Amino acid sequence: MTSESPIPTVDLTAFSSPSTHSDADRLAAGQTFVAVLHRYGFAKVTGHGFTTDEINEAFGWNQRLFDLPYVDKMKAPHPPGPFPHRGYSGIDHYAAADTASISTPSDGTAGSRKISDLKESYEVGSANDDHEPNIWLPEATLPGFRAYATSLYERLSSVGSILLTAISVGLGLDPQEHDALHQLASNRYSQLRLLHYPAIPQTRLAQDVVRTRMPAHNDWGAFTMLFQDGNGGLELQDPQTGGFMRAQPEEGVLVMNVGDMLGRFTNDYFRSAVHRVAVPGVGVVPGETGVPARRSMPFFVGPEPSHTVATLPRFVGAENPGKYEPVRFDEYGALVSKYHYQVGNI
Ligand SMILES: O=C(O)CCC(=O)C(=O)O
Ligand SMILES: [Fe+2]
Numbered sequence: 001m002t003s004e005s006p007i008p009t010v011d012l013t014a015f016s017s018p019s020t021h022s023d024a025d026r027l028a029a030g031q032t033f034v035a036v037l038h039r040y041g042f043a044k045v046t047g048h049g050f051t052t053d054e055i056n057e058a059f060g061w062n063q064r065l066f067d068l069p070y071v072d073k074m075k076a077p078h079p080p081g082p083f084p085h086r087g088y089s090g091i092d093h094y095a096a097a098d099t100a101s102i103s104t105p106s107d108g109t110a111g112s113r114k115i116s117d118l119k120e121s122y123e124v125g126s127a128n129d130d131h132e133p134n135i136w137l138p139e140a141t142l143p144g145f146r147a148y149a150t151s152l153y154e155r156l157s158s159v160g161s162i163l164l165t166a167i168s169v170g171l172g173l174d175p176q177e178h179d180a181l182h183q184l185a186s187n188r189y190s191q192l193r194l195l196h197y198p199a200i201p202q203t204r205l206a207q208d209v210v211r212t213r214m215p216a217h218n219d220w221g222a223f224t225m226l227f228q229d230g231n232g233g234l235e236l237q238d239p240q241t242g243g244f245m246r247a248q249p250e251e252g253v254l255v256m257n258v259g260d261m262l263g264r265f266t267n268d269y270f271r272s273a274v275h276r277v278a279v280p281g282v283g284v285v286p287g288e289t290g291v292p293a294r295r296s297m298p299f300f301v302g303p304e305p306s307h308t309v310a311t312l313p314r315f316v317g318a319e320n321p322g323k324y325e326p327v328r329f330d331e332y333g334a335l336v337s338k339y340h341y342q343v344g345n346i
Pocket of ligand 1: 193195214219226228233234275276277296297298
């Protein structure tokens with residue numbers, strides 16, 4: 001079941017342009033953001049500070065990267081295991097390599113699906129990450145890409161801080177709680193993923209081989225900020241109805257979804273959002289051409305690997321018993337990525 005009701009949009013300009021807005025503006029925007037995240041676990045966000053020009057530039061690099069011949073892209077191959085989660089994962093190799101940043105919903109939907117290889121990706125971390133080093137193409141293969149991707153990581157990291165501050169203001173956190181929230185976002189250990197889902201020919205759709213471009217899953221960091229191109233396909237599960245809501249593409253809009261760490265931190269006051277990438281049904285594909293290619297760019301915001309994520313006491317009470325034990329982020333990630341490496345399906 002996919003619902004056509006729109007995902008609420010929250011404008012965070014009061015946080016990205018603080019000098020032209022008052023504390024009252026920030027409180028109102030922060031509270032709206034918190035209310036939407038509490039209800040859904042995700043939101044569309046405008047006024048995040050990442051301009052339309054910057055978004056277009058990022059998609060331009062996405063295209064130039066994936067337009068390279070396969071042999072060139074394989075000059076920066078993702079290693080055969082889950083770690084480090086860096087470099088290029090090709091159409092033919094994706095299922096075994098793509099394991100980090102994703103966990104599986106308890107209903108087992110992701111686990112039961114036989115995946116076709118429908119996407120390629122390139123994973124980028126911080127230049128200062130001493131844990132998972134980046135894997136770069138030779139400079140001559142795509143001149144300027146390394147410098148650009150490094151700067152994009154930094155830009156998106158600062159956008160992540162804006163979203164966290166909005167959450168902090170909206171929740172009315174005290175300074176100590178505010179710091180604990182911000183520890184969910186390490187500038188050094190977040191992760192940028194460039195994604196390309198190639199066009200799918202009509203014949204392949206008619207054979208009914210292709211059901212989803214990415215099966216339902218949760219992201220296991222703190223939260224994810226995603227830009228997608230005009231072709232859309234991202235769907236997020238409404239936790240109240242269980243139906244999926246389409247994230248209709250809109251220029252300049254970022255989709256933010258809660259990941260497992262922010263879910264645990266808030267004792268599910270913000271629930272980790274189940275999401276997937278759908279393929280339009282055969283009936284809605286125009287003509288014989290099939291489904292167009294699609295590009296997206298998620299940025300996974302997460303804490304330091306050694307950081308222990310514990311539920312904030314304000315989210316636990318007599319009517320709201322704590323659901324989660326404190327967990328070290330790297331230990332949680334190792335469990336999830338090992339599972340996905342074995343199942344090899346996302
Ligand atoms: O491509 C998309 O829109 C979603 C990607 C995603 O959910 C992921 O990479 O974890
Ligand atoms: Fe995801």
